[in-house]
Amino acid sequence: MKLSVCKSSLRGTVPMPGSKSHTIRAVTVASLAEGQSAIRRPLVSGDTLSAVDCYRALGARIDTTDPDVWTVTGIAGRIHAPEKTIDVGNSGTTLRLAMASAALAGRSEAIEFTGDEQIRSRPLGPLIASLNQLGAKAESLEKNDKAPVRICGTFKGGKTTIKCLTSQYLSSLLLAAPLAENDTEIEVTLLNEPDYVRMTLDWLDKQQIQYQNDSMKHFRILGRQTYKPFDLPIPADFSSATFFLCAGAMLQDTDITLTGLDFADSQPDKSVVDYILAMGADVAVTPSEVRIRTSQLHGAEIDMNRTPDALPALAVAAAFASGPTRLVNVPQARSKETDRIACMAQELKKLGSEVEELEDGLIINPRPLQPARLHGRGDHRIVMALSLAGMALPGTSVIETAEAMSVTFPDYVKLMTTLGAQMEVTQ
16 A cells, blocks of 8 residues: 655644553553453554454453453463464564563463564564573574564573563563562663663552562562453553654644643653754643644754654654754664664655664755655554655655554554645555
8 A cells, every 4th residue: 555645734633542562561461460451542553453362362351342442351370372373463562572471371382473574574582582591491483583483381480681672572571570480580781762661660560560670770570479450541652643743843834732642651752752852843741732833953963772663753854954863872773673774764865865874873964855756664653754754845755555554553644634634545
Protein backbone atom coordinates (compact mmCIF):
# COMPACT_ATOMS: atom_id res chain seq x y z
CA MET A 1 0.00 0.00 0.00
CA LYS A 2 1.02 3.61 -0.58
CA LEU A 3 0.56 6.79 1.43
CA SER A 4 0.05 9.88 -0.76
CA VAL A 5 0.73 13.13 1.09
CA CYS A 6 0.31 16.76 -0.02
CA LYS A 7 1.31 20.04 1.57
CA SER A 8 -0.85 20.60 4.66
CA SER A 9 -1.45 22.87 7.62
CA LEU A 10 -2.93 21.41 10.80
CA ARG A 11 -5.43 22.89 13.23
CA GLY A 12 -7.55 21.44 16.01
CA THR A 13 -7.50 19.08 18.96
CA VAL A 14 -6.79 15.36 18.85
CA PRO A 15 -6.64 12.63 21.55
CA MET A 16 -3.60 10.38 21.65
CA PRO A 17 -4.05 6.59 21.54
CA GLY A 18 -2.91 4.21 24.27
CA SER A 19 0.73 3.27 24.74
CA LYS A 20 1.96 0.20 22.89
CA SER A 21 4.68 -0.43 25.47
CA HIS A 22 2.28 -0.23 28.40
CA THR A 23 -0.35 -2.35 26.64
CA ILE A 24 2.10 -5.19 26.00
CA ARG A 25 3.41 -5.06 29.58
CA ALA A 26 -0.18 -5.10 30.85
CA VAL A 27 -0.95 -8.19 28.75
CA THR A 28 2.20 -9.88 30.08
CA VAL A 29 1.50 -9.17 33.76
CA ALA A 30 -2.21 -10.00 33.50
CA SER A 31 -1.42 -13.27 31.73
CA LEU A 32 1.09 -14.31 34.40
CA ALA A 33 -1.26 -13.31 37.25
CA GLU A 34 -3.80 -15.51 38.99
CA GLY A 35 -7.36 -14.30 38.39
CA GLN A 36 -9.10 -11.90 36.04
CA SER A 37 -7.70 -8.50 35.05
CA ALA A 38 -9.19 -5.63 33.09
CA ILE A 39 -6.99 -3.59 30.73
CA ARG A 40 -8.82 -0.36 29.94
CA ARG A 41 -8.23 1.81 26.86
CA PRO A 42 -5.60 -0.55 25.39
CA LEU A 43 -3.92 0.23 22.10
CA VAL A 44 -5.47 -2.06 19.50
CA SER A 45 -2.77 -2.55 16.86
CA GLY A 46 -0.78 -5.23 15.11
CA ASP A 47 1.91 -5.37 17.81
CA THR A 48 -0.45 -5.48 20.78
CA LEU A 49 -2.64 -8.12 19.16
CA SER A 50 0.53 -10.16 18.55
CA ALA A 51 1.09 -10.00 22.32
CA VAL A 52 -2.49 -11.14 22.91
CA ASP A 53 -2.10 -14.09 20.54
CA CYS A 54 1.25 -15.01 22.08
CA TYR A 55 0.02 -15.13 25.67
CA ARG A 56 -3.15 -16.94 24.59
CA ALA A 57 -0.85 -19.60 23.14
CA LEU A 58 0.96 -19.74 26.50
CA GLY A 59 -2.34 -20.47 28.25
CA ALA A 60 -4.00 -17.16 29.20
CA ARG A 61 -7.63 -16.48 28.28
CA ILE A 62 -7.90 -13.02 26.74
CA ASP A 63 -11.16 -11.48 25.57
CA THR A 64 -10.66 -8.54 23.19
CA THR A 65 -14.28 -8.34 22.04
CA ASP A 66 -14.65 -4.90 23.60
CA PRO A 67 -11.87 -2.67 22.18
CA ASP A 68 -12.15 -0.38 25.21
CA VAL A 69 -11.64 -3.10 27.84
CA TRP A 70 -9.67 -6.29 27.40
CA THR A 71 -10.37 -9.00 29.98
CA VAL A 72 -7.52 -11.37 30.84
CA THR A 73 -7.75 -14.55 32.91
CA GLY A 74 -4.20 -15.34 33.94
CA ILE A 75 -2.40 -18.62 34.45
CA ALA A 76 -0.56 -17.86 37.72
CA GLY A 77 2.79 -18.36 36.02
CA ARG A 78 1.97 -21.91 34.93
CA ILE A 79 3.03 -21.71 31.30
CA HIS A 80 1.37 -23.94 28.73
CA ALA A 81 3.51 -25.13 25.81
CA PRO A 82 1.52 -24.90 22.58
CA GLU A 83 1.88 -27.49 19.85
CA LYS A 84 2.59 -24.88 17.19
CA THR A 85 5.34 -22.29 16.91
CA ILE A 86 4.28 -18.88 18.23
CA ASP A 87 4.50 -16.22 15.51
CA VAL A 88 4.89 -12.74 17.03
CA GLY A 89 4.51 -10.98 13.67
CA ASN A 90 6.47 -7.70 13.78
CA SER A 91 6.48 -7.29 17.57
CA GLY A 92 10.00 -7.35 18.99
CA THR A 93 8.67 -6.34 22.41
CA THR A 94 6.36 -9.34 22.47
CA LEU A 95 9.12 -11.74 21.41
CA ARG A 96 11.62 -10.61 24.01
CA LEU A 97 9.19 -10.34 26.94
CA ALA A 98 7.61 -13.69 26.11
CA MET A 99 10.94 -15.53 25.88
CA ALA A 100 11.54 -15.24 29.62
CA SER A 101 7.86 -15.95 30.32
CA ALA A 102 8.14 -19.15 28.28
CA ALA A 103 11.20 -20.15 30.32
CA LEU A 104 8.91 -20.51 33.37
CA ALA A 105 7.50 -23.71 31.83
CA GLY A 106 8.59 -27.15 32.99
CA ARG A 107 11.92 -28.52 31.75
CA SER A 108 10.19 -30.99 29.43
CA GLU A 109 8.21 -28.21 27.76
CA ALA A 110 9.63 -26.72 24.53
CA ILE A 111 8.22 -23.49 23.14
CA GLU A 112 9.29 -22.05 19.79
CA PHE A 113 8.97 -18.47 18.60
CA THR A 114 9.34 -16.86 15.21
CA GLY A 115 8.22 -13.68 13.48
CA ASP A 116 8.32 -11.80 10.21
CA GLU A 117 11.49 -11.05 8.23
CA GLN A 118 12.31 -7.99 10.33
CA ILE A 119 11.91 -9.91 13.60
CA ARG A 120 14.18 -12.68 12.31
CA SER A 121 16.93 -10.10 11.77
CA ARG A 122 16.91 -8.65 15.30
CA PRO A 123 19.52 -9.74 17.88
CA LEU A 124 18.63 -11.94 20.86
CA GLY A 125 22.02 -13.30 21.93
CA PRO A 126 22.41 -11.61 25.35
CA LEU A 127 18.88 -12.61 26.41
CA ILE A 128 19.43 -16.20 25.24
CA ALA A 129 22.66 -16.36 27.25
CA SER A 130 21.04 -14.98 30.41
CA LEU A 131 18.12 -17.40 30.25
CA ASN A 132 20.61 -20.26 30.04
CA GLN A 133 22.53 -18.87 33.04
CA LEU A 134 19.28 -18.70 35.04
CA GLY A 135 18.36 -22.35 34.58
CA ALA A 136 16.42 -22.48 31.34
CA LYS A 137 17.56 -23.85 28.00
CA ALA A 138 17.30 -21.31 25.21
CA GLU A 139 18.70 -21.58 21.71
CA SER A 140 18.58 -19.89 18.34
CA LEU A 141 17.43 -22.56 15.90
CA GLU A 142 19.61 -21.15 13.11
CA LYS A 143 22.59 -20.65 15.46
CA ASN A 144 22.74 -16.91 14.68
CA ASP A 145 21.39 -15.54 18.00
CA LYS A 146 18.17 -14.49 16.25
CA ALA A 147 14.68 -15.92 15.81
CA PRO A 148 13.42 -18.53 15.39
CA VAL A 149 14.23 -19.58 18.95
CA ARG A 150 13.35 -22.51 21.17
CA ILE A 151 12.86 -22.04 24.92
CA CYS A 152 12.72 -24.89 27.41
CA GLY A 153 12.20 -24.48 31.16
CA THR A 154 12.93 -23.86 33.81
CA PHE A 155 13.85 -20.30 34.80
CA LYS A 156 14.96 -21.11 38.37
CA GLY A 157 16.80 -17.89 39.24
CA GLY A 158 20.43 -17.42 40.16
CA LYS A 159 22.93 -14.92 38.78
CA THR A 160 23.45 -13.48 35.31
CA THR A 161 25.39 -10.66 33.69
CA ILE A 162 23.85 -8.99 30.64
CA LYS A 163 24.72 -6.28 28.13
CA CYS A 164 21.42 -4.64 27.14
CA LEU A 165 21.77 -3.15 23.68
CA THR A 166 18.00 -2.96 23.98
CA SER A 167 16.15 -2.47 27.25
CA GLN A 168 13.76 -5.26 26.28
CA TYR A 169 16.29 -7.89 27.39
CA LEU A 170 16.26 -6.58 30.94
CA SER A 171 12.50 -6.02 31.03
CA SER A 172 11.99 -9.63 29.99
CA LEU A 173 14.11 -10.95 32.86
CA LEU A 174 12.57 -8.58 35.40
CA LEU A 175 9.02 -9.64 34.54
CA ALA A 176 9.75 -13.37 34.81
CA ALA A 177 12.15 -13.35 37.79
CA PRO A 178 9.52 -12.85 40.54
CA LEU A 179 7.92 -16.17 39.54
CA ALA A 180 11.19 -18.13 39.66
CA GLU A 181 11.85 -20.73 42.35
CA ASN A 182 14.91 -18.84 43.66
CA ASP A 183 16.04 -15.24 43.89
CA THR A 184 17.56 -13.69 40.77
CA GLU A 185 20.54 -11.34 40.57
CA ILE A 186 21.14 -9.39 37.36
CA GLU A 187 24.35 -7.48 36.70
CA VAL A 188 23.83 -4.94 33.88
CA THR A 189 27.01 -3.90 32.08
CA LEU A 190 25.29 -1.70 29.47
CA LEU A 191 21.74 -0.37 29.38
CA ASN A 192 20.32 1.56 26.46
CA GLU A 193 16.83 3.10 26.81
CA PRO A 194 16.74 2.92 30.63
CA ASP A 195 13.35 4.64 30.84
CA TYR A 196 11.67 1.63 29.24
CA VAL A 197 13.02 -0.44 32.14
CA ARG A 198 11.56 2.21 34.45
CA MET A 199 8.18 1.49 32.82
CA THR A 200 8.62 -2.19 33.62
CA LEU A 201 9.60 -1.41 37.21
CA ASP A 202 6.48 0.73 37.52
CA TRP A 203 4.42 -2.36 36.70
CA LEU A 204 6.36 -4.36 39.31
CA ASP A 205 5.72 -1.59 41.84
CA LYS A 206 1.99 -1.63 41.13
CA GLN A 207 2.11 -5.37 41.82
CA GLN A 208 4.08 -4.85 45.06
CA ILE A 209 6.86 -7.08 43.75
CA GLN A 210 9.90 -7.11 46.03
CA TYR A 211 13.21 -6.27 44.37
CA GLN A 212 16.34 -4.21 44.86
CA ASN A 213 17.64 -1.82 42.19
CA ASP A 214 21.13 -0.35 42.43
CA SER A 215 21.12 2.52 39.90
CA MET A 216 19.96 0.23 37.07
CA LYS A 217 23.30 -1.59 37.27
CA HIS A 218 22.43 -4.40 39.64
CA PHE A 219 19.09 -5.97 40.46
CA ARG A 220 18.04 -8.56 43.00
CA ILE A 221 14.52 -9.93 42.60
CA LEU A 222 13.01 -12.22 45.23
CA GLY A 223 11.64 -15.48 43.88
CA ARG A 224 8.38 -17.30 44.68
CA GLN A 225 6.27 -14.15 44.32
CA THR A 226 2.95 -13.83 42.48
CA TYR A 227 1.22 -11.37 40.21
CA LYS A 228 -2.25 -10.19 41.21
CA PRO A 229 -5.18 -9.34 38.93
CA PHE A 230 -5.72 -5.62 38.29
CA ASP A 231 -8.11 -3.14 36.71
CA LEU A 232 -6.13 -0.28 35.16
CA PRO A 233 -6.22 2.11 32.19
CA ILE A 234 -3.40 2.33 29.67
CA PRO A 235 -1.72 5.75 29.51
CA ALA A 236 -1.71 7.66 26.22
CA ASP A 237 1.28 7.05 23.97
CA PHE A 238 4.10 9.59 23.77
CA SER A 239 5.69 7.59 20.94
CA SER A 240 2.62 8.20 18.78
CA ALA A 241 2.50 11.81 19.94
CA THR A 242 6.01 12.33 18.55
CA PHE A 243 4.70 12.63 15.01
CA PHE A 244 2.13 15.25 16.00
CA LEU A 245 4.65 17.17 18.09
CA CYS A 246 7.08 17.36 15.18
CA ALA A 247 4.33 18.18 12.68
CA GLY A 248 3.02 20.99 14.85
CA ALA A 249 6.48 22.49 15.18
CA MET A 250 7.63 22.28 11.56
CA LEU A 251 4.54 22.80 9.35
CA GLN A 252 3.37 26.26 8.30
CA ASP A 253 0.16 27.80 9.67
CA THR A 254 -0.31 25.04 12.24
CA ASP A 255 -1.85 25.12 15.74
CA ILE A 256 -2.75 21.77 17.29
CA THR A 257 -3.54 20.49 20.77
CA LEU A 258 -2.87 16.92 21.95
CA THR A 259 -4.95 15.54 24.80
CA GLY A 260 -4.56 12.60 27.18
CA LEU A 261 -0.79 12.77 27.72
CA ASP A 262 0.43 12.34 31.28
CA PHE A 263 3.91 13.78 31.87
CA ALA A 264 4.07 11.97 35.22
CA ASP A 265 4.20 8.68 33.33
CA SER A 266 7.62 7.08 32.82
CA GLN A 267 7.45 6.83 29.02
CA PRO A 268 10.79 8.09 27.66
CA ASP A 269 9.37 9.65 24.50
CA LYS A 270 7.89 12.48 26.56
CA SER A 271 11.42 13.87 26.15
CA VAL A 272 10.51 14.73 22.56
CA VAL A 273 8.87 17.87 23.95
CA ASP A 274 12.26 18.87 25.38
CA TYR A 275 13.95 18.07 22.07
CA ILE A 276 11.73 20.29 19.97
CA LEU A 277 11.87 23.03 22.59
CA ALA A 278 15.66 22.91 22.25
CA MET A 279 15.12 23.40 18.51
CA GLY A 280 12.97 26.49 19.09
CA ALA A 281 9.47 25.02 18.97
CA ASP A 282 6.46 26.87 20.37
CA VAL A 283 5.05 24.36 22.88
CA ALA A 284 2.76 24.93 25.88
CA VAL A 285 2.19 22.09 28.35
CA THR A 286 -0.65 21.93 30.88
CA PRO A 287 -1.73 18.98 33.07
CA SER A 288 -4.40 18.03 30.53
CA GLU A 289 -3.01 18.93 27.10
CA VAL A 290 -0.06 19.96 24.94
CA ARG A 291 -0.39 22.78 22.40
CA ILE A 292 2.10 23.12 19.51
CA ARG A 293 2.20 25.99 17.05
CA THR A 294 4.21 26.78 13.94
CA SER A 295 7.75 27.93 14.70
CA GLN A 296 11.07 28.35 12.95
CA LEU A 297 13.15 25.44 14.15
CA HIS A 298 16.90 25.72 14.44
CA GLY A 299 19.57 23.06 14.66
CA ALA A 300 20.60 21.41 17.92
CA GLU A 301 22.56 18.44 19.26
CA ILE A 302 20.28 15.84 20.81
CA ASP A 303 21.33 12.74 22.74
CA MET A 304 18.71 10.18 21.73
CA ASN A 305 19.92 7.14 23.66
CA ARG A 306 16.76 7.07 25.78
CA THR A 307 14.42 7.57 22.81
CA PRO A 308 15.48 5.58 19.74
CA ASP A 309 11.91 5.36 18.42
CA ALA A 310 11.85 9.15 18.01
CA LEU A 311 14.82 9.20 15.63
CA PRO A 312 12.88 9.06 12.33
CA ALA A 313 10.51 11.92 13.18
CA LEU A 314 13.27 14.09 14.67
CA ALA A 315 15.41 13.51 11.58
CA VAL A 316 12.64 14.84 9.36
CA ALA A 317 12.05 17.86 11.59
CA ALA A 318 15.79 18.56 11.50
CA ALA A 319 15.73 18.59 7.70
CA PHE A 320 13.40 21.63 7.88
CA ALA A 321 15.36 23.48 10.59
CA SER A 322 17.87 26.27 10.05
CA GLY A 323 21.37 25.08 10.78
CA PRO A 324 22.76 21.58 11.33
CA THR A 325 21.29 19.08 13.78
CA ARG A 326 23.16 16.19 15.37
CA LEU A 327 21.12 13.20 16.56
CA VAL A 328 23.64 11.12 18.52
CA ASN A 329 24.31 8.28 20.98
CA VAL A 330 21.60 6.03 19.60
CA PRO A 331 23.42 3.01 18.07
CA GLN A 332 20.50 0.72 18.95
CA ALA A 333 18.44 2.48 16.26
CA ARG A 334 20.31 0.29 13.80
CA SER A 335 18.74 -2.83 15.36
CA LYS A 336 15.08 -1.86 15.30
CA GLU A 337 12.60 -3.03 12.65
CA THR A 338 15.16 -1.65 10.22
CA ASP A 339 18.51 0.09 10.45
CA ARG A 340 16.75 3.38 11.07
CA ILE A 341 19.95 5.42 10.88
CA ALA A 342 20.83 4.16 7.40
CA CYS A 343 17.24 4.15 6.15
CA MET A 344 16.49 7.70 7.25
CA ALA A 345 19.74 8.95 5.73
CA GLN A 346 18.86 7.36 2.40
CA GLU A 347 15.25 8.60 2.34
CA LEU A 348 16.13 12.18 3.37
CA LYS A 349 18.73 12.29 0.59
CA LYS A 350 15.95 11.50 -1.90
CA LEU A 351 14.30 14.74 -0.77
CA GLY A 352 17.54 16.66 -1.31
CA SER A 353 18.72 16.84 2.29
CA GLU A 354 22.43 16.75 3.14
CA VAL A 355 22.84 13.93 5.64
CA GLU A 356 25.95 12.45 7.22
CA GLU A 357 25.55 8.99 8.68
CA LEU A 358 27.36 8.36 11.97
CA GLU A 359 27.87 5.01 13.62
CA ASP A 360 25.48 6.10 16.36
CA GLY A 361 23.31 8.73 14.69
CA LEU A 362 22.89 11.38 12.01
CA ILE A 363 24.09 14.88 11.15
CA ILE A 364 21.48 16.73 9.10
CA ASN A 365 22.33 19.92 7.23
CA PRO A 366 19.21 21.59 5.83
CA ARG A 367 18.99 22.30 2.12
CA PRO A 368 16.06 23.16 -0.19
CA LEU A 369 13.90 20.05 -0.47
CA GLN A 370 11.47 18.73 -3.04
CA PRO A 371 8.81 15.99 -2.95
CA ALA A 372 9.88 12.52 -4.00
CA ARG A 373 8.79 8.93 -4.16
CA LEU A 374 9.85 7.50 -0.81
CA HIS A 375 10.05 4.03 0.72
CA GLY A 376 8.97 3.34 4.28
CA ARG A 377 11.01 0.10 4.37
CA GLY A 378 8.08 -1.71 5.99
CA ASP A 379 8.87 0.23 9.19
CA HIS A 380 5.87 1.94 10.77
CA ARG A 381 7.88 4.79 12.28
CA ILE A 382 9.73 5.53 9.05
CA VAL A 383 6.45 5.65 7.08
CA MET A 384 4.88 8.10 9.53
CA ALA A 385 8.04 10.20 9.78
CA LEU A 386 8.28 10.56 6.01
CA SER A 387 4.65 11.67 5.92
CA LEU A 388 5.73 14.77 7.88
CA ALA A 389 8.05 15.72 5.04
CA GLY A 390 5.22 15.22 2.56
CA MET A 391 3.01 17.65 4.51
CA ALA A 392 5.77 20.28 4.47
CA LEU A 393 6.53 20.20 0.73
CA PRO A 394 4.60 21.40 -2.34
CA GLY A 395 3.20 18.78 -4.67
CA THR A 396 2.65 15.14 -3.75
CA SER A 397 4.98 12.74 -2.00
CA VAL A 398 4.28 9.01 -2.20
CA ILE A 399 5.49 6.63 0.51
CA GLU A 400 5.62 2.88 -0.08
CA THR A 401 4.74 0.18 2.53
CA ALA A 402 2.07 2.32 4.22
CA GLU A 403 0.47 -0.83 5.61
CA ALA A 404 3.24 -0.92 8.23
CA MET A 405 1.49 1.85 10.20
CA SER A 406 -1.01 -0.70 11.50
CA VAL A 407 1.72 -2.25 13.66
CA THR A 408 1.52 0.54 16.26
CA PHE A 409 -0.77 3.30 15.00
CA PRO A 410 -3.63 2.09 12.77
CA ASP A 411 -5.53 5.38 13.26
CA TYR A 412 -2.61 7.63 12.26
CA VAL A 413 -4.04 8.80 8.95
CA LYS A 414 -7.54 9.19 10.41
CA LEU A 415 -6.32 11.40 13.26
CA MET A 416 -4.04 13.46 11.03
CA THR A 417 -6.81 14.11 8.51
CA THR A 418 -9.15 15.31 11.27
CA LEU A 419 -6.59 18.09 11.82
CA GLY A 420 -6.50 18.95 8.12
CA ALA A 421 -3.72 16.74 6.78
CA GLN A 422 -3.91 16.02 3.06
CA MET A 423 -3.02 12.33 3.01
CA GLU A 424 -4.59 9.15 1.71
CA VAL A 425 -3.73 5.47 1.73
CA THR A 426 -4.05 3.80 -1.69
CA GLN A 427 -3.27 0.41 -3.16
